[in-house]
Amino acid sequence: MDKGNRAFGYVIVEEDKGVFQGAVMVTDFRGIPLDFRYTDPVRPTRLERVLYGEALELYLREEILLKNLLKAVEIRPQIWFCRSRDLLAPLTEQGARPVLSIEMTGHGPLEKVGEIQSQGEGGSLLLQADPVSAPLRLTPPEEDRDVEGLLPLLLEAAKTMELVEPFTRMRKALEIVGDEEKRA
Amino acid sequence: MEKLARLFAGRVPVHSLRLPERHLPVLSSRSDVPLHRLCLTPPIKAARFLAWKRLPARTTALGPLRCKVACHGVPLMAGVSVSKAETLLAAAPPCHRIPSSRLVSLPQSRTNRLRYLAERWKPEGASVLALFSPIIKGSLLRSALDKQTGSLLCWMNPAPGKGDPFFLLLLSKGGQGGQRTMEWVWLPLPGE
Numbered sequence A: 001m002d003k004g005n006r007a008f009g010y011v012i013v014e015e016d017k018g019v020f021q022g023a024v025m026v027t028d029f030r031g032i033p034l035d036f037r038y039t040d041p042v043r044p045t046r047l048e049r050v051l052y053g054e055a056l057e058l059y060l061r062e063e064i065l066l067k068n069l070l071k072a073v074e075i076r077p078q079i080w081f082c083r084s085r086d087l088l089a090p091l092t093e094q095g096a097r098p099v100l101s102i103e104m105t106g107h108g109p110l111e112k113v114g115e116i117q118s119q120g121e122g123g124s125l126l127l128q129a130d131p132v133s134a135p136l137r138l139t140p141p142e143e144d145r146d147v148e149g150l151l152p153l154l155l156e157a158a159k160t161m162e163l164v165e166p167f168t169r170m171r172k173a174l175e176i177v178g179d180e181e182k183r184a
Numbered sequence B: 001m002e003k004l005a006r007l008f009a010g011r012v013p014v015h016s017l018r019l020p021e022r023h024l025p026v027l028s029s030r031s032d033v034p035l036h037r038l039c040l041t042p043p044i045k046a047a048r049f050l051a052w053k054r055l056p057a058r059t060t061a062l063g064p065l066r067c068k069v070a071c072h073g074v075p076l077m078a079g080v081s082v083s084k085a086e087t088l089l090a091a092a093p094p095c096h097r098i099p100s101s102r103l104v105s106l107p108q109s110r111t112n113r114l115r116y117l118a119e120r121w122k123p124e125g126a127s128v129l130a131l132f133s134p135i136i137k138g139s140l141l142r143s144a145l146d147k148q149t150g151s152l153l154c155w156m157n158p159a160p161g162k163g164d165p166f167f168l169l170l171l172s173k174g175g176q177g178g179q180r181t182m183e184w185v186w187l188p189l190p191g192e
Helices: A046-052 A054-072 A085-093 A148-158 A165-183 B002-008 B049-053 B063-068
Strands: A007-016 A019-028 A033-039 A079-082 A099-104 A116-118 A125-127 A136-139 B057-060 B108-110 B126-136 B140-145 B152-156 B165-174 B180-188
Touching: A007 A054, A007 A085, A007 A165, A019 A054, A019 A165, A033 A054, A033 A165, A046 A054, A054 A085, A054 B057, A079 A085, A079 A148, A085 A099, A165 B108, B108 B126, B126 B140, B126 B152
Parallel strands: A007 A079, A079 A099
Antiparallel strands: A007 A019, A019 A033, A033 B057, A099 A136, A116 A125, A125 A136, B108 B152, B126 B165, B140 B152, B165 B180
């Protein structure tokens, strides 16, 4: 894949007031969306909640939403990102590799761009991705702790896009889709 | 014994007993007892997991190239190679196209990073009010400052193209008569 075709994949699977929904957006290194997929909202009944208990949420998130989303995506990104660390293992199991959870932090900037700082046992690290921002917290799945191999791509993309910003746009996109479907 | 038999032979009348005919009613213990089910037609509710298994993941066309969007294996943007990983394309779920005009018009947002600039750069005769980064100047179609959040909303040209990333600063400059004016200034990123 040449330089112009590099892409990141962003995954969200959320629950709001008993309704589960997921979305995937693949963007290029400018943050321009190349593919956007979302699922119908899923609202389990009270009976299903009682019968399946805690397993229900896990099943919905991983087997129903995540699996269908990943099947639908046609562009394979260089790195998958999620916000919730709980999604790291299921994403890896579904073949979405390499994957990292990525978060904004309130830390002061590290000394120079590209500097990393380990965050202890969880495997997380802080990365100073650009010259004027707080470092990002990156967490790999337990099975694949090699984050450093991905740093060149992250630093390259951070020059032209905000690495965490697509999550905000996906949230807005889901709101828009929901509004449009209510009106339809 | 034989003499006695001769004496009484024929003397003993034998009668048959005839009972008058009576019609006695025969009663059966059987009766029609109504049976009631506790629940006549129990409703059966099923979990919808099977239906969910087939949950369609919807797609939307993006940008001016939306005519190229297809549900079965065509990439959205020209020139983007599609890696058909077995795990991802084992089954093609049904896709639906939806109106995408509003999605396409979704701007990217850039947060104000002024506090990270610190003392590193101070323009003469002006103070920096906001710093947004990174923005590819050549791809920026339109921008607007969101006064509620302080973010800059950027509508980017989705067409593939090369462009260098810049800082965009909002400066407050002292003008004539003590009046201050606002000015937007582009600065190249360090190292670009």
